[in-house]
Amino acid sequence: MSPEELPSMQGPVCPLPISQRDTVVIGHGSGGVLTHQLIRDLFQKHLNSPRLRAGNDAAAIELPASAPEGLRLVTSTDAHIVTPLSFPGGDIGRLAVCGTVNDVSMLGAEVRYLTATFILEEGLPLDELEAVVASMADAAAEAKVEIVAADTKVTEKGQCDKLFISTTGIGFAPASRRIAGDQAAEGDLVLLSGPVGNHGVAVAEARGNLGIRTAIRSDVAPLNGMIAALLQAAPGTHVLRDPTRGGLATTLVEIARQSGVDIALEEESIPVDPPVRKACELLGLDPLYMANEGKLIAIVPAHEEQAALSALNAHPLGKQAAVIGRVLGKSAGRLWLRTSLGTTRVLDMLAGAMLPRIC
Amino acid sequence: MSPEELPSMQGPVCPLPISQRDTVVIGHGSGGVLTHQLIRDLFQKHLNSPRLRAGNDAAAIELPASAPEGLRLVTSTDAHIVTPLSFPGGDIGRLAVCGTVNDVSMLGAEVRYLTATFILEEGLPLDELEAVVASMADAAAEAKVEIVAADTKVTEKGQCDKLFISTTGIGFAPASRRIAGDQAAEGDLVLLSGPVGNHGVAVAEARGNLGIRTAIRSDVAPLNGMIAALLQAAPGTHVLRDPTRGGLATTLVEIARQSGVDIALEEESIPVDPPVRKACELLGLDPLYMANEGKLIAIVPAHEEQAALSALNAHPLGKQAAVIGRVLGKSAGRLWLRTSLGTTRVLDMLAGAMLPRIC
Numbered sequence: 004m005s006p007e008e009l010p011s012m013q014g015p016v017c018p019l020p021i022s023q024r025d026t027v028v029i030g031h032g033s034g035g036v037l038t039h040q041l042i043r044d045l046f047q048k049h050l051n052s053p054r055l056r057a058g059n060d061a062a063a064i065e066l067p068a069s070a071p072e073g074l075r076l077v078t079s080t081d082a083h084i085v086t087p088l089s090f091p092g093g094d095i096g097r098l099a100v101c102g103t104v105n106d107v108s109m110l111g112a113e114v115r116y117l118t119a120t121f122i123l124e125e126g127l128p129l130d131e132l133e134a135v136v137a138s139m140a141d142a143a144a145e146a147k148v149e150i151v152a153a154d155t156k157v158t159e160k161g162q163c164d165k166l167f168i169s170t171t172g173i174g175f176a177p178a179s180r181r182i183a184g185d186q187a188a189e190g191d192l193v194l195l196s197g198p199v200g201n202h203g204v205a206v207a208e209a210r211g212n213l214g215i216r217t218a219i220r221s222d223v224a225p226l227n228g229m230i231a232a233l234l235q236a237a238p239g240t241h242v243l244r245d246p247t248r249g250g251l252a253t254t255l256v257e258i259a260r261q262s263g264v265d266i267a268l269e270e271e272s273i274p275v276d277p278p279v280r281k282a283c284e285l286l287g288l289d290p291l292y293m294a295n296e297g298k299l300i301a302i303v304p305a306h307e308e309q310a311a312l313s314a315l316n317a318h319p320l321g322k323q324a325a326v327i328g329r330v331l332g333k334s335a336g337r338l339w340l341r342t343s344l345g346t347t348r349v350l351d352m353l354a355g356a357m358l359p360r361i362c
Numbered sequence: 363m364s365p366e367e368l369p370s371m372q373g374p375v376c377p378l379p380i381s382q383r384d385t386v387v388i389g390h391g392s393g394g395v396l397t398h399q400l401i402r403d404l405f406q407k408h409l410n411s412p413r414l415r416a417g418n419d420a421a422a423i424e425l426p427a428s429a430p431e432g433l434r435l436v437t438s439t440d441a442h443i444v445t446p447l448s449f450p451g452g453d454i455g456r457l458a459v460c461g462t463v464n465d466v467s468m469l470g471a472e473v474r475y476l477t478a479t480f481i482l483e484e485g486l487p488l489d490e491l492e493a494v495v496a497s498m499a500d501a502a503a504e505a506k507v508e509i510v511a512a513d514t515k516v517t518e519k520g521q522c523d524k525l526f527i528s529t530t531g532i533g534f535a536p537a538s539r540r541i542a543g544d545q546a547a548e549g550d551l552v553l554l555s556g557p558v559g560n561h562g563v564a565v566a567e568a569r570g571n572l573g574i575r576t577a578i579r580s581d582v583a584p585l586n587g588m589i590a591a592l593l594q595a596a597p598g599t600h601v602l603r604d605p606t607r608g609g610l611a612t613t614l615v616e617i618a619r620q621s622g623v624d625i626a627l628e629e630e631s632i633p634v635d636p637p638v639r640k641a642c643e644l645l646g647l648d649p650l651y652m653a654n655e656g657k658l659i660a661i662v663p664a665h666e667e668q669a670a671l672s673a674l675n676a677h678p679l680g681k682q683a684a685v686i687g688r689v690l691g692k693s694a695g696r697l698w699l700r701t702s703l704g705t706t707r708v709l710d711m712l713a714g715a716m717l718p719r720i721c
Contacts, residue, residue: 032719034607034653035712039616058620059543060465060603061438063535066425076435079420080530082479082515084522106419120441120528122481152530156441158719163443164521169479169528171439171511176422184418244419248393261417294393353394360391360517 027127032157045133046153049140054151062151064116067175075178077112079103080171086360088135088165090209092201092220093296096138098362099168101225101296102247104146108227109243111182111234112174117143118152122167125160135166146225148172186241187262192308193328196229196299196321197222198274199251203293204282206361213285217278224297229318233301236314242302248362250292252338252350254300255328260336267339268328268350291340292353294361302330386486391516404492405512408499409478413510421510423475426534434537436471438462439530445719447494447524449568451560451579452655454527455497457721460584460655461606462531463505467586468602470541470593471533476502477511481526484519494525505584507531545600546621551667552687555588555658555680556581557633558610562652563641565720572644576637583656588677592660595673601661607721609651611697611709613659614687619695626698627687627709650699651712653720661689 030037047056054062067074083099093101100117107114119139123132143150176182205221207213226245234240242262246254251273259266275290283290297320303311308326315321331339338350389396406415413421426433442458452460459476466473478498482491502509564580566572585604593599601621605613610632618625634649642649656679662670667685674680690698697709 029718030713030715032607033712033715035612035651035714035716036710037714038608039711057542057544058616060468061436061471061531063469063471064435064437065537066433066435074425076423076425076532077420078423078475078477078511078530078532080477080479080511080528081513082481082528084481084515084517109419110422112420112422116437118437118439118530120439122441122443122526122528152437152439154440154528156443156719156721158443158523161520162523163526164517167481167522167526169439169441169481169513171437171477171530172420173435173437173532174420178424183416185416248391249397253394257417292394351395352398353392354389355394355396356389356392357394359388360515362515 025129027123027125027129027157029125029157029159038155041155046136049136050150052149052151055153064151073178074175077107077110077174077176078171079106080169081106082167082169083362084167084360085206085362086164087209088131090221091205093223094135094138095166095168096135097142098223098296099170100139100142100146101223102362103170103172104148104225104227105245107172107174108230109245110176111180111243112176114148114172114174114227116173117148117150118171119150120154120169122163123155123157124163124165125157127165132166142225146227182240182243184242184244184258184261187258187264187302187330188241189264189330189332190305191241191302191330192305192326193266194301194303194311194315195273195325195327196315197323198276199295199298200275200279200283200290200293202296203358203361204279207286207358213282217282219278219282222295222297224320226297226299229299229320232318233311233314237303237307237311239307240301240303244300246295246298246300248294249353250294252291253352256338256350256352259338263333263336265331265334265337265339266328267331270340270342272325272327274323274325288357292357296362384488386482386484386488386516388484388516388518397514400514405495408495409509411508411510414512423510432537433534436466436469436533436535437530438465439528440465441526441528442721443526443719444565444721445523446568447490449580450564452582453494453497454525455494456501457582457655458527458529459498459501459505460582461721462529463507463584463586464604466531466533467589468604469535470539470602471535473507473531473533473586475532476507476509477530478509479513479528481522482514482516483522483524484516486524491525501584505586541599541602543601543603543617543620546617546623546661546689547600548623548689548691549664550600550661550689551664551685552625553660553662553670553674554632554684554686555674556682557635558654558657559634559638559642559649559652561655562717562720563638566645566717572641576641578637578641581654581656583679585656585658588658588679591677592670592673596662596666596670598666599660599662603659605654605657605659607653608712609653611650612711615697615709615711618697622692622695624690624693624696624698625687626690629699629701631684631686633682633684647716651716655721
């Protein structure tokens with residue numbers, strides 16, 4: 004049989020361009036015509052990677068040219084379920100890119116590629132989805148990463164909340180680099196790149212939880228550029244970590260336990276924007292436990308303190324960077340806070356949930 | 363300040379071991395104490411990777427020892443939202459591992475690592491979650507892959523349907539290997555590793571959609587072992603693809619369009635288990651459009667046909683492998699089916715949705 008012997012029976016071609024459908028329908032998750040249409044007319048319009056356009060089940064990536072034994076691959080993954088989808092300073096798309104870019108960067112890796120899955124609720128307006136995907140493309144350009152693979156699934160109405168995005172990041176780090184949560188050592192200084200709590204308060208306000216209007220915006224941002232500058236100035240950096248869910252205090256408790264050291268913080272040195280402090284007082288929340296999406300904790304040896312601080316301060320995202328504490332001796336791993344009143348207390352991880360679905 | 367100067371104030375330690383809580387609560391998504399408890403007592407119990415236990419934001423992976431210019435990295439990602447969570451022959455955990463293992467393998471890569479995100483609904487019984495995670499661990503062992511990074515989020519009750527899992531796979535392929543959907547060439551043979559439609563029918567039955575009881579089980583399985591054997595026997599293989607959502611017909615239309623060729627199938631040569639055929643007739647569905655999760659399409663040059671078929675038949679997952687069609691000349695990319703009645707028709711991609719949330 005050859006096509007020439009057969010009548011022309013080209014199958015039906017996508018009858019409705021995507022722009023004329025106004026919401027996600029179940030068929031967009033079928034893997035068939037509507038799925039291909041959604042991918043072509045919405046996702047590929049914004050996420051314009053040749054690897055995505057190739058339409059294979061997977062993406063092939065050339066390894067960096069520099070020596071094989073000289074590099075390690077670094078990967079991280081996060082699900083994003085923030086509500087609402089959009090909030091002052093960002094949206095779920097920007098969050099999904101920055102969150103994973105930042106996590107890969109925290110081992111001192113240069114992040115290069117992202118993959119993304121989208122779980123869509125039937126009935127989601129396509130223009131809302133398109134705004135999120137366009138925001139992802141912008142954030143990826145800002146972070147200089149390429150989205151190389153993606154997948155879309157659709158649930159019936161009421162079986163998910165509009166849109167969830169999972170991202171995975173891939174980067175490369177020099178094989179000799181040993182930045183990790185267990186590397187904090189006695190005498191190290193703890194640096195923080197800027198004020199804490201803005202993301203948590205911005206999302207709470209977007210939900211109407213505050214009861215007041217503030218001008219607070221989420222800090223969601225890719226930190227890889229600032230980290231590259233930091234590591235150039237302070238190549239001996241021991242720990243990098245972004246204090247997201249659970250906030251600054253929970254993250255530092257994690258590090259203290261991983262490294263088996265006590266960490267002491269000076270409350271007065273921890274930057275908190277006054278409107279954030281006020282909003283937290285209204286809500287009965289502690290800014291030290293509020294989520295951040297564009298802040299960096301760096302723990303560096305004493306001899307690199309000034310170089311590290313200068314590098315952070317010189318970066319647009321680190322203008323308010325400060326030294327907020329230091330690493331004490333070996334221990335079971337506790338976090339001490341010397342308060343502005345001169346008293347001292349132990350901070351533990353966040354117990355229970357402060358604000359659900361913050362990221 | 364040193365810890366010795368301070369009263370003993372070790373923060374509260376997880377008051378309730380995970381086994382005494384019976385469902386997921388919002389606090390499991392907080393990033394704080396409960397999240398750490400869930401990770402330690404449930405996830406790490408089954409997914410026992412040293413990289414996961416390290417508790418960093420990302421996982422570092424040594425690149426394979428063989429030359430840098432000799433390898434390409436291959437990655438793929440998928441969200442899994444199948445309902446119900448468990449069905450004859452598998453569950454969402456096995457599906458999430460196999461689906462991504464298979465996608466990475468389809469570019470001829472050896473898949474090595476997985477990452478996973480979990481979106482949990484408040485109220486999900488923890489024993490149901492644990493069964494899924496244990497199943498993922500079993501499937502990962504079967505596929506010889508390591509789960510190196512993971513993330514857990516929790517939604518309020520009613521904001522997701524029990525459990526969604528996104529996985530991303532990382533593998534490596536020889537840089538010279540060019541297996542992809544656009545490589546089908548005139549004269550190639552189309553091989554299928556076994557009967558189609560079992561996964562779709564098994565899930566439909568588990569939902570009570572069939573109205574009858576059959577013994578049909580999902581075919582969900584990792585295909586990487588069979589593919590390795592195939593590529594050893596038929597290193598000139600042009601295309602590998604697993605016909606999942608959209609089924610055999612949709613997948614072959616995709617390949618025909620990517621390669622710009624027509625493909626002709628012989629209906630009688632396509633294996634379909636009799637109970638699957640009967641169930642499809644009852645449901646008014648076409649097995650050629652039903653989802654599979656453990657079947658392989660291989661398109662090979664004519665001179666490798668016998669070697670490829672023998673390699674597939676020799677593998678436990680390919681005993682019923684058959685040659686089901688061949689690649690015709692250059693075209694816009696159509697799929698022709700010569701039916702058992704001797705007529706010929708064009709098959710298009712699946713229009714609309716056959717069975718939602720099949721994977």
